[in-house]
Amino acid sequence: xxxxxxxxxxxxxxxxxxxxxxxxxxxxxxxxxxxxxxxxxxxxxxxxxxxxxxxxxxxxxxxxxxxxxxxxxxxxxxxxxxxxxxxxxxxxxxxxxxxxxxxxxxxxxxxxxxxxxxxxxxxxxxxxxxxxxxxxxxxxxxxxxxxxxxxxxxxxxxxxxxxxxxxxxxxxxxxxxxxxxxxxxxxxxxxxxxxxxxxxxxxxxxxxxxxxxxxxxxxxxxxxxxxxxxxxxxx
Amino acid sequence: xxxxxxxxxxxxxxxxxxxxxxxxxxxxxxxxxxxxxxxxxxxxxxxxxxxxxxxxxxxxxxxxxxxxxxxxxxxxxxxxxxxxxxxxxxxxxxxxxxxxxxxxxxxxxxxxxxxxxxxxxxxxxxxxxxxxxxxxxxxxxxxxxxxxxxxxxxxxxxxxxxxxxxxxxxxxxxxxxxxx
Numbered sequence: 001x002x003x004x005x006x007x008x009x010x011x012x013x014x015x016x017x018x019x020x021x022x023x024x025x026x027x028x029x030x031x032x033x034x035x036x037x038x039x040x041x042x043x044x045x046x047x048x049x050x051x052x053x054x055x056x057x058x059x060x061x062x063x064x065x066x067x068x069x070x071x072x073x074x075x076x077x078x079x080x081x082x083x084x085x086x087x088x089x090x091x092x093x094x095x096x097x098x099x100x101x102x103x104x105x106x107x108x109x110x111x112x113x114x115x116x117x118x119x120x121x122x123x124x125x126x127x128x129x130x131x132x133x134x135x136x137x138x139x140x141x142x143x144x145x146x147x148x149x150x151x152x153x154x155x156x157x158x159x160x161x162x163x164x165x166x167x168x169x170x171x172x173x174x175x176x177x178x179x180x181x182x183x184x185x186x187x188x189x190x191x192x193x194x195x196x197x198x199x200x201x202x203x204x205x206x207x208x209x210x211x212x213x214x215x216x217x218x219x220x221x222x223x224x225x226x227x228x229x230x231x232x233x234x235x
Numbered sequence: 236x237x238x239x240x241x242x243x244x245x246x247x248x249x250x251x252x253x254x255x256x257x258x259x260x261x262x263x264x265x266x267x268x269x270x271x272x273x274x275x276x277x278x279x280x281x282x283x284x285x286x287x288x289x290x291x292x293x294x295x296x297x298x299x300x301x302x303x304x305x306x307x308x309x310x311x312x313x314x315x316x317x318x319x320x321x322x323x324x325x326x327x328x329x330x331x332x333x334x335x336x337x338x339x340x341x342x343x344x345x346x347x348x349x350x351x352x353x354x355x356x357x358x359x360x361x362x363x364x365x366x367x368x369x370x371x372x373x374x375x376x377x378x379x380x381x382x383x384x385x386x387x388x389x390x391x392x393x394x395x396x397x398x399x400x401x402x403x404x405x406x407x408x409x410x411x412x413x414x415x
Contacts, residue, residue, distance in 0.1 A: 008396055017403045017407065020403075020406045021406075024374065024378055025321050025377055025381060026377050026383055026384045026399075027384070050306065054306055054314075055359060056314075057314050058358075058359045063270045063274045064270055065266035065269070068266065068283065068286055072287065073290075076287050079287070080291055080295070
């Protein structure tokens with residue numbers, strides 16, 4: 001057995017030292033993965049890491065600035081302004097609804113600071129839903145636009161189970177769920193059309209995601225377990 | 236003249252997907268961040284990739300994780316840039332010899348807003364000077380050259396846990412000195 005196989009014997013300042021080691025980048029392998037995970041979930045530990053980040057950041061102060069090549073920002077812009085999910089939600093006027101409390105607080109802060117929120121042209125969502133698994137292993141946001149009965153859906157957290165598809169359903173009252181289709185495998189965002197006869201009752205509906213064979217439930221009836229669900233609400 | 240508060244506002248507006256603020260933030264901070272990334276990677280092409288990635292992530296939601304009032308915006312950006320550069324270094328290693336000639340830096344000093352508090356820097360330098368020279372070099376090497384415990388143990392030819400004990404003692408002394 002080599003020394004590297006032995007677990008390290010922590011002293012009384014173990015957490016503080018681990019935070020310093022993570023900030024400095026001394027850890028590797030599984031130990032690094034574990035510490036990074038902890039920094040995302042344990043606020044006290046995250047604060048320790050942040051304090052060390054600040055201390056070490058002053059080591060960058062002596063580094064002279066170097067102007068990046070001309071044209072680099074244009075490349076960044078080209079990649080940034082493609083039609084990603086954030087852009088879509090923003091066009092739908094939905095920053096609050098789908099980005100959660102942190103972003104909402106930020107929006108408020110900026111609105112207070114600058115006194116304005118820009119108007120966005122384009123379609124406006126009238127209803128939204130957040131479909132979440134109880135343990136939040138799958139979170140899907142949805143926004144509905146009256147015009148054309150379009151439902152935009154983004155898989156925000158969670159992956160498709162291997163060899164399976166995720167299927168989206170509308171459930172109104174006690175009626176049988178009606179499939180809207182399967183979520184795309186290669187993209188996180190998709191657009192569905194809500195059938196015309198369901199649009200009037202959509203505000204009282206529940207959206208749900210089930211785990212189905214590739215291509216979706218074969219006979220139009222859900223076969224797999226419900227992975228995430230959430231009520232539709234008007235905005 | 237760009238102030239610290241201007242940069243803070245730019246970051247908040249970037250989180251709101253304000254393109255003008257994104258361009259302004261890039262104009263104000265990219266040379267500082269490119270300098271840091273180049274210092275870590277010592278490879279211009281890789282550094283350009285990482286710089287693009289840093290700003291792209293800021294645009295794509297990273298800016299909303301900035302907590303105004305807690306860290307200075309430039310300290311936060313410098314940390315993000317350094318961390319992305321170290322990730323890249325680890326991924327590519329061992330690609331670049333460490334003794335490769337460094338990039339020629341701009342002679343112009345950055346604007347005042349981009350300065351990490353000079354007294355902070357003086358303090359960490361002073362505190363590192365209180366450590367044994369090889370320990371101070373290990374701390375600097377970990378921060379800017381991406382050395383891990385495994386690298387340092389191999390270089391000093393000591394068991395990994397021995398290296399860890401040495402360096403933890405140094406980190407504790409460093410903290411004591413910085414909070415003195």
